[in-house]
Structure formats: structure tokens, C-alpha cells
Amino acid sequence: MTSLTLLLWIVGGLVLQLVIYLGIGFWRNSLEYRNLRKLTAQLDLPLETEGSTQSDQIAVAAWQGFRAFKVHRKVMEDAAQSVCSLYLVPEDGEPLPTFLPGQFLTFRLDAPTTGGANEKPSGTAEQIIRCYSLSDAPTPDYYRISVKRVLPPTGRDVPPGRSSSFIHDQVANGSRLQVRAPAGHFHIDRSIVPVVLIAGGIGITPLLSMLNWSLIEQPGREIWLFYGVRNASEAVMTAHLEALAAAHSNFHLRCCWSDALPEDVAGRDNTRCGRINVDLLRVELPLKPYHFYICGPTPMMASLVPALGDWGVSDARIHFEAFGPASIQRKQEAANSGGKPVGSPAPSAVATAPGAESENAIVVTFAKSGKQLPWQPAKGTLLVFAEANGISVDSGCRAGSCGTCQTTIREGEVAYRQQPDYDPDPGSCLICCCAPKTSVTLEA
Ligand SMILES: Cc1cc2nc3c(=O)[nH]c(=O)nc-3n(C[C@H](O)[C@H](O)[C@H](O)COP(=O)(O)OP(=O)(O)OC[C@H]3O[C@@H](n4cnc5c(N)ncnc54)[C@H](O)[C@@H]3O)c2cc1C
Structure with a gap:
């Protein structure tokens, strides 16, 4: 064999190896691509036909109005002693939906009362309405909520949060509480598509319920939890989360400390320093x-939701809930609103609804109060507008969740910036989170 033939054999062998290597790579990638396509196709189905039906059934099965519950157990959940959980059982002993x-x-x-503005004198009791997420998977034995003590804003001489202080300081084992049935549209889907839960602070509560449920009911479903707090002393139920991560290889936990103490990170491979953002998700998520x-x-969601959109995640795959008045815009909504700033936390100012009358022409009539007033977007939601004009309307969460501010519309139309969690009765609206689209007459 001449040296030329030998060289040709070597080159031929190398080329063959390269072709086989590339072929295998292509075959593997095309398999992965096909699986990805299959999953994507599932995602593009309406999220949960099955789930919505179930939601409706649950609404029917649950009770109307308020029902008395007893606090069976109260436990503190964090080293900072700022979050407590209440385990609640119905007083009537009937099954728990x-x-x-x-x-x-x-x-x-x-x-x-705390004696603040518009309140009765300090020391008297007054009924207030607040919403708290269920923080455990459904069980037939109890409902659990977890409540963070809300302090006055830094530098403000105002009283602390009323409901959370009451729950922390005065509610104990055996206390009786009036509770409306479970509600809300923010709940996990029932598909097998991988899921990423992102919690900031006390926002962990609904996600804990999703996580606990998913690990029991959807074994093998890939599930990630990014949990952001300032440092480990503020994190709740970390022992529980770490035990779940150790027991389930499909569950990936990432605790993100924005202001970590040295002992928070030492020797732990599931902790990260800094805030949760898309850069972190890009690094961590396959x-x-x-x-x-x-x-x-709100600031976390106001930056994360549009950033996920920019990363290519479709609106249909981004689900979020705020624990108070907030205005988070998805990418598509921002585009539709003509490029208004996205995610701006604008609790009071409300953008004019698409198709609204010229803003100067909108007049709101409060029928019972006998007041007729011109409204502009800067005047805020109908609730803020009513309060500013001395019209008193019952309200609770101010976020479209509890339904307390439901008001009949006698004439005209309103628009919601974001679909509220509570479904108002036909012919009525939740004035805490809507604005007039035309001149309206309200029963208030
Ligand atoms: C759907 C939903 C689910 C929720 N889930 C949870 C949950 O799981 N866990 C949880 O902890 N929370 C949750 N929340 C939030 C909860 O409902 C309450 O909003 C929260 O506990 C604060 O209520 P509060 O009565 O303690 O505070 P508020 O009395 O409403 O006070 C709020 C803030 O205002 C300040 N303040 C008081 N007076 C004044 C004044 N005059 N001027 C300016 N500021 C003042 C207070 O110091 C406090 O910082 C949820 C909310 C919603 C809508």
C-alpha cells in the first residue's frame, strides 16, 4: 500500500467517523425537538378544560356566604416569627369541600380599629374583609392559611396592618373565624407540562399549595421552585421544602437570597444570591x-412578567397573582395598550379602556348618593373615585378578589384592566378594579 492510499484510508475513516457523529447528534436533537413539539402542542390546548369544569363544580359544591371555622392549630413558620399558619376546621363538622x-x-x-383616618375611635372592633391563599394541598381534614405580619411602611407614622396584626396577636387555638368558600382563578393546571413556580416573600403561599399537590398527584412532573426572600430568616417552611427536594428527583428547589447572611449560603447547593430575574432562569432552566x-x-412581578414575554414565553403560559392592587401588563397587553409603560404599579390611575368615550365626556352617577361627577383616568378606579368624593362603599381586598365591593350598574359600561378573580353577578361590577368605559350610573 502506497503512502497515498494509506493517507486516503485515514482521511476516509475520519470523514466516516465525523458523519456518524453528526448523524447521531442530528438524530438525538430531532428526537428532543419532536418531544418539545409534542409538549408545546399540549401547551397550546386551552389550558384546562378539565380544570375549569372542576372549578365550576367546586364553586357549586362549596357553601354560600360566610361559614364559621375554628382555629385548630396555630404555628409560627419562620425564624423571624413574622409568618404564622392557621389550621382551620369547620365548626359544623360537615365535610370540607x-x-x-x-x-x-x-x-x-x-x-x-387603630384610630386611623376614616375609622371609628381606637379600641372598638370593626368588620374587615381580607383574602388569604390556601397554603397546603387540599386534604379532607383542614384548610391552612399562612399570614405575614404587615408592618407600617418605613418612615411612615401609621398603624401596622390590621388584619395581619389581629391574626398574629389575637387569634389563637380555638378562635372562631368567618370564612367564605375557596375561590380564585390562579391555580395550577393539570397537564404534565414542566412547571416553574416563582415566589417572592409571602407570595410563596399559593405556590406551596400547588407544589404540595403536584408532588402527590402528578408524580414525575418536572417542577421548579424559585423562592426569593431577603435571607434565610425570612424564608418559611424551608425544612419542608428541602425535604421535598431530597425526596423527589423531579422537584428542583432554588432559594434566592437578595440580602444573604454568610451562613445562608455556606455548604448549600440549592441557594443563589440575588434577586430572581430572567438571567437567573436562563442559567438554571433547561x-x-x-x-x-x-x-x-408588585415590583418583582412588574419586571418579571414582561421579561418572560421578551424571553419568548407566550402570555398563555404566564400565570400570576398579586396580593393587592397591582397593574402588571403582559407583553401582548402592553402592545395593545399602545406601548404604555409595562408593569407600572399604578393602583389608582387607570388607563382609559379601549373603545372608551372621550375621557372628558365620561360622567359617573352614584344613584343612591345622588351625585353626578365627571371622571378622567387620573381619578383612578371607581372605588377610589367614589371614596374621594365622600361616597362610602364596602370594600375588602381592593384587588378584584373578594367581591365585597360588587355594585349594580344601572346604565353604561365599565372595563377591567385585568380580569378580576371574583366573577361579579351579571349587571354588576367590582368597583375596586374597574373604570368607566362609557358614562355610567351605579347603585351606590
Ligand atoms: C388573593 C389574595 C391572596 C392573599 N394571600 C395572602 C397570604 O397567603 N398571606 C398573606 O400574608 N397575605 C395574603 N394576602 C394579603 C392580605 O389579604 C392582606 O392584604 C394583608 O394581610 C395586609 O392586610 P392588613 O389588614 O394586615 O393590612 P392593612 O390594614 O390593609 O394595611 C396595609 C398597609 O397599610 C399601612 N397603613 C395603615 N394605615 C395607613 C395609613 N393611614 N396610610 C398609609 N398606610 C397605612 C399599614 O401599616 C400596612 O403596611 C392576599 C391578598 C389577596 C388579594
Whole structure:
């Protein structure tokens, strides 16, 4: 064999190896691509035909109005002693309807007044309405909520949060609480598509319910939890989360400390320093078509939701809930609103609804109060507008969740910036989160 033939054999062998290597790579990638396509196709189905039906059934099966519950157990959940859980059982001993993981309960509490503006004198009790997410998977034995003590904003001389202080300081084992049935549209889907839960602070509560449920009911479903707090002392139920991560190889836990103490990170491979953002998700998450469920403070969601959209996640795969008045815009909504700033937390100012009358022409009539007033977007939601004009309307969560502010519309139309969690009766609206689309007459 001449040296030329030998060289040709070597080159031929190398080329053959290269072709085989590339062929295998192509075959593997095309398999992965096909699986990805299959998952994506599932994602593009309406999220949950099955789930919505179940939601309706649950609404029918659950009770109307308020029902008395007893606090069976109260436990502190964090080293900072700022979050407590209440285990609640119905006083009538009747079965407990199930719920969809992610839903919340609405409470009517006889909380002492603090003597603030528009309140009765300090020390008297007044009924207030607040919502708290169910923080465990459904079980037939109890409902659990977990409540963070809300302090006055830094530098403000105002009283602390009324409901959370009442629950922390005065509610104990055996206390009686009035509770409305589980409700809310923020709940995990029932598909097998990988899921990413993102929690900021006390926003962990609905996601804990989703996580606990999913690990029991959807064994093998890939599930990630990114849990952001300042440091380990503020994190709740970390022992539980770490035990779940150790027991389930399909569950990936990432605790993200924005202001970590040295001992928070030492020797732990599931902790990360810094805030949760898309850069972190890009590094941590293998490329897959996830569903994202997000609950946290408004600034976190206001940046994360549009950033996920920019990363290519479709609106249909981004689900979020705010624990108070918030205005988070998805990518498509931002485009539709003509490029208004996305995610701006604008609790009072409300953008004019698409198709609204010229804003100067909109007049709101409060029929019972006998007031007729011009409205512009800067005047805020109808609730803010009513209050600013001395019209008193009952309200609770101010976020479209509890239904307390439901008001009949006699004439005209309103628009919601975001679909509320509570479904108002036909012919009525939730004035805490809507604005007039035309001139309206309200029964208030
Ligand atoms: C769907 C939903 C689910 C929720 N789930 C949870 C949950 O699982 N866990 C949880 O902890 N929370 C949850 N929340 C939030 C909860 O409902 C309450 O909003 C929260 O507990 C604060 O209520 P509060 O009565 O303690 O505070 P509020 O009395 O409403 O006070 C709120 C803030 O205002 C300040 N303040 C008081 N007076 C004044 C004044 N005059 N001027 C300016 N500021 C003032 C207070 O100091 C406090 O910082 C949820 C909310 C919703 C809508």
C-alpha cells in the first residue's frame, strides 16, 4: 500500500467517523425537538378544560356566604416569627369541600380599629374583609392559611396592618373565624407540562399549595421552585421544602437570597444570591416549554412578567397573582395598550379602556348618593373615585378578589384592566378594579 492510499484510508475513516457523529447528534436533537413539539402542542390546548369544569363544580359544591371555622392549630413558620399558619376546621363538622391548589379564602374579621383616618375611635372592633391563599394541598381534614405580619411602611407614622396584626396577636387555638368558600382563578393546571413556580416573600403561599399537590398527584412532573426572600430568616417552611427536594428527583428547589447572611449560603447547593430575574432562569432552566406561576410583590412581578414575554414565553403560559392592587401588563397587553409603560404599579390611575368615550365626556352617577361627577383616568378606579368624593362603599381586598365591593350598574359600561378573580353577578361590577368605559350610573 502506497503512502497515498494509506493517507486516503485515514482521511476516509475520519470523514466516516465525523458523519456518524453528526448523524447521531442530528438524530438525538430531532428526537428532543419532536418531544418539545409534542409538549408545546399540549401547551397550546386551552389550558384546562378539565380544570375549569372542576372549578365550576367546586364553586357549586362549596357553601354560600360566610361559614364559621375554628382555629385548630396555630404555628409560627419562620425564624423571624413574622409568618404564622392557621389550621382551620369547620365548626359544623360537615365535610370540607376541596379546592384548586392556588385558590384563596376570604375572611370577615372583627379586628380592633387603630384610630386611623376614616375609622371609628381606637379600641372598638370593626368588620374587615381580607383574602388569604390556601397554603397546603387540599386534604379532607383542614384548610391552612399562612399570614405575614404587615408592618407600617418605613418612615411612615401609621398603624401596622390590621388584619395581619389581629391574626398574629389575637387569634389563637380555638378562635372562631368567618370564612367564605375557596375561590380564585390562579391555580395550577393539570397537564404534565414542566412547571416553574416563582415566589417572592409571602407570595410563596399559593405556590406551596400547588407544589404540595403536584408532588402527590402528578408524580414525575418536572417542577421548579424559585423562592426569593431577603435571607434565610425570612424564608418559611424551608425544612419542608428541602425535604421535598431530597425526596423527589423531579422537584428542583432554588432559594434566592437578595440580602444573604454568610451562613445562608455556606455548604448549600440549592441557594443563589440575588434577586430572581430572567438571567437567573436562563442559567438554571433547561430549555423546555414551561408553564410559569408567579406570586410576589408588585415590583418583582412588574419586571418579571414582561421579561418572560421578551424571553419568548407566550402570555398563555404566564400565570400570576398579586396580593393587592397591582397593574402588571403582559407583553401582548402592553402592545395593545399602545406601548404604555409595562408593569407600572399604578393602583389608582387607570388607563382609559379601549373603545372608551372621550375621557372628558365620561360622567359617573352614584344613584343612591345622588351625585353626578365627571371622571378622567387620573381619578383612578371607581372605588377610589367614589371614596374621594365622600361616597362610602364596602370594600375588602381592593384587588378584584373578594367581591365585597360588587355594585349594580344601572346604565353604561365599565372595563377591567385585568380580569378580576371574583366573577361579579351579571349587571354588576367590582368597583375596586374597574373604570368607566362609557358614562355610567351605579347603585351606590
Ligand atoms: C388573593 C389574595 C391572596 C392573599 N394571600 C395572602 C397570604 O397567603 N398571606 C398573606 O400574608 N397575605 C395574603 N394576602 C394579603 C392580605 O389579604 C392582606 O392584604 C394583608 O394581610 C395586609 O392586610 P392588613 O389588614 O394586615 O393590612 P392593612 O390594614 O390593609 O394595611 C396595609 C398597609 O397599610 C399601612 N397603613 C395603615 N394605615 C395607613 C395609613 N393611614 N396610610 C398609609 N398606610 C397605612 C399599614 O401599616 C400596612 O403596611 C392576599 C391578598 C389577596 C388579594
